[in-house]
Every structure is written in structure tokens, then in C-alpha cells.
Amino acid sequence: MNNPGAEPLEIERKFLIVSDGWRSLVEGSPKRLSQGYLCSDSRKSVRVRIAGERATVTVKGAREGITRLELQYDIPVRDAELMLALCERPLIDKTRYIVRHDGMKWEVDIFHAENEGLMVAEIELEREDQPVNLPDWVGQEVSHEARYYNSCLVKNPYSTWK
Numbered sequence: 001m002n003n004p005g006a007e008p009l010e011i012e013r014k015f016l017i018v019s020d021g022w023r024s025l026v027e028g029s030p031k032r033l034s035q036g037y038l039c040s041d042s043r044k045s046v047r048v049r050i051a052g053e054r055a056t057v058t059v060k061g062a063r064e065g066i067t068r069l070e071l072q073y074d075i076p077v078r079d080a081e082l083m084l085a086l087c088e089r090p091l092i093d094k095t096r097y098i099v100r101h102d103g104m105k106w107e108v109d110i111f112h113a114e115n116e117g118l119m120v121a122e123i124e125l126e127r128e129d130q131p132v133n134l135p136d137w138v139g140q141e142v143s144h145e146a147r148y149y150n151s152c153l154v155k156n157p158y159s160t161w162k
Contacts, residue, residue, distance in 0.1 A: 007069070008069060008070055008071055008072075009067055009068065009069060009070065010060065010067070010068055010069075010070035010124065011066055011067045011124060011125045011126070011127065011128055011130075012066055012122055012123065012124050012125070012143070013066055013122070013123050013125065013132065013141060013143045014120055014121070014122045014141070014142050014143045014148060015120065015121045015122075015134070015138035015139060015140065015141050015142065015143075016119070016120060016121075016138070016139045016140045016142055017108065017119040017120065017121050017137060017138060017139070018137060018138065018139035019136070019137045020137070021135065021136055021137035022097070022099045022101075022106070022108050022121065022135065022137045023097075025099045025100060025101060026097045026098065026099055026108075027098045027099065027100060028098055030095045030096060030097045031051045031052050031095070031096050032051075032052070032093075032094075032095050032096075033049055033050070033051045033092070033093070033094050033095070033096055033109075034049070034050045034084065034091055034092070034093055035047055035048060035049035035050070035084075035091065035092045035150065036048055036083075036084045036086075036087025036088060036089075036091045036092065036154070037087055037088050037150075037151050037154055038083065038086060038087055038088075040088070040151035040154070040155075042062060042146075043061070043062045044059070044060065044061055044062065045058075045059070045060045045151045046058070046059050046060075047059075047060070047150070047151070048075075048080050048083040048084055048087060049080070050077060050080045050081070050084070051096070053077065054074065054077075055074065055075050055076065055077045055079065055080030055081075056072050056073060056074055056075060056080075057072070057073050057075050057080070057083070058070060058071065058072040058073075059071045059072075065128055066125075066128055066143050066144075067128055088154050088155070089154070090113060090114045090154060090157060091113075091154075092111070092115065092150050092153060092154065093111070093112040093113045093115070094109045094110060094111045094112060094115070095109070095110045095112070096108070096109050097109075097110070099121075101133070101135040102133040102135070104123060104132065104133075105123070105124075106121050106122065106123050106135070107121070107122045107123075108120070108121050109121075109122070111153075111158065114153075114157035114158070114159050114160075115153050115157050115158040115159065116158070116159060117158060117159070118148075118153075118158040120142070120148065121135075121137075121138050147161075
């Protein structure tokens with residue numbers, strides 16, 4: 001989410017990773033994320049996530065281009081564990097790395113379990129037309145391909161793709 005006080009919007013571009021060039025640019029320690037969806041369809045999703053010692057519940061609206069409403073709240077980890085038990089299966093299991101390129105923060109997600117083999121880089125923007133200098137370790141943009149949305153990976157995991 002961007003701009004405190006403004007409408008809580010997520011403006012995000014997503015790319016497949018094509019090389020390990022990002023690994024030398026990692027900042028800090030990676031975080032293992034476990035997340036699930038209490039509900040999800042093309043108009044909305046309600047996600048529960050545990051990332052280390054932090055847990056959140058996030059409500060997202062329908063995408064318009066690469067923008068959507070996003071409301072996120074911290075919750076106790078124990079509550080998140082209870083909510084994850086109610087979520088659709090499989091849960092999303094991934095490791096997130098923070099990488100800087102050309103002064104911008106990228107999130108690199110390496111998926112595990114049913115989505116093993118999928119590697120995605122995401123960048124959040126201030127506006128849809130914001131220029132981005134793409135690193136050489138990203139390839140095809142998949143921002144508009146629903147099958148790469150985490151909520152869709154629950155219903156149709158990467159391991160089942162042909």
C-alpha cells in the first residue's frame with residue numbers, strides 16, 4: 001500500500017524470474033510465508049498470512065489494470081494460525097527475499113510444496129504509469145495473467161500446470 005491517508009491501493013507488477021542474478025542483491029534475511037484464503041473470486045479476496053513473527057489479514061478488491069483496493073491489518077499470530085485452518089487448500093508456502101534494483105524495492109518469491117518451481121518477482125509502484133528499469137534477472141511480465149495470482153495458485157497449483 002502506498003501514500004498514508006490516501007485510498008489504500010496496491011499497484012503491482014509481477015514478472016517471472018529467469019536467472020539467479022537477484023541473489024547477490026538480497027537485503028536482510030528471507031522470510032518464510034504461509035498464507036491462505038478465507039474467500040477468493042475475481043472481485044475480492046480475504047487472505048491470512050504468517051510471516052515470521054508477524055501475522056496479517058488482508059482484504060483485496062478486484063483488479064483494474066494493475067491496481068486494486070488493499071486493506072491490511074496486523075493480527076495475533078495465534079489468531080492467524082486458527083484462521084489458516086479454515087482456509088482453502090493448499091496453503092501458499094513461499095520464501096520471500098527483498099532485493100533492490102535501480103533504487104527500487106523488489107520482492108522475490110520462491111514457492112514451495114504444490115507450487116514448487118515457481119519463482120516470481122513483484123514490484124509495487126506509486127502509479128500505474130511509473131517507469132521501471134527492469135533487471136536482467138526478470139523475464140515475462142505476468143501482471144495480467146490470473147493463474148499467477150496467489151489466490152489462483154490455491155485453486156490451480158503450479159505443479160498441475162501442463
